[in-house]
Amino acid sequence: MIRETIAKIEERLQHSDTLNEQTRQELVSLLGTLKHEVTELSKTDTERANRIAGFAETSAAEATRPEPNPENLKSSIDSLSGSVEGFETSHPGLVQIVNRIATTLSNLGI
Numbered sequence: 001m002i003r004e005t006i007a008k009i010e011e012r013l014q015h016s017d018t019l020n021e022q023t024r025q026e027l028v029s030l031l032g033t034l035k036h037e038v039t040e041l042s043k044t045d046t047e048r049a050n051r052i053a054g055f056a057e058t059s060a061a062e063a064t065r066p067e068p069n070p071e072n073l074k075s076s077i078d079s080l081s082g083s084v085e086g087f088e089t090s091h092p093g094l095v096q097i098v099n100r101i102a103t104t105l106s107n108l109g110i
Helices: 002-014 021-042 046-063 070-082 092-108
Strands: none
Touching: 002 021, 002 046, 021 046, 021 092, 046 070, 046 092, 070 092
16 A cells, blocks of 8 residues: 555656656655655554555645645645654654655645
8 A cells, every 4th residue: 555655646746737847856756765664664563654655645635736725735744744753763764754755845835
């Protein structure tokens, strides 16, 4: 499920008219790292790994809408960031990449 979710996000990014090429490439690169990190997490906690991927998908969908709703975007990004709470010690790379994705998506809604 994680690979399919990440593939959906990548597809959405590739077809989004709201992203410039630099941001698109940055997000695709970050997603590659996220895929690796959540795949590693899924070996010990599949449910949380799927949840993180799902929040990433929701946030990307909201950020790439032609006219993003600022409240919905903030809520989805907050959920994405909150989904990795408690992983700072055990999975610091996952927390770092989710925070970078959240920041990049948040900046799209400005």
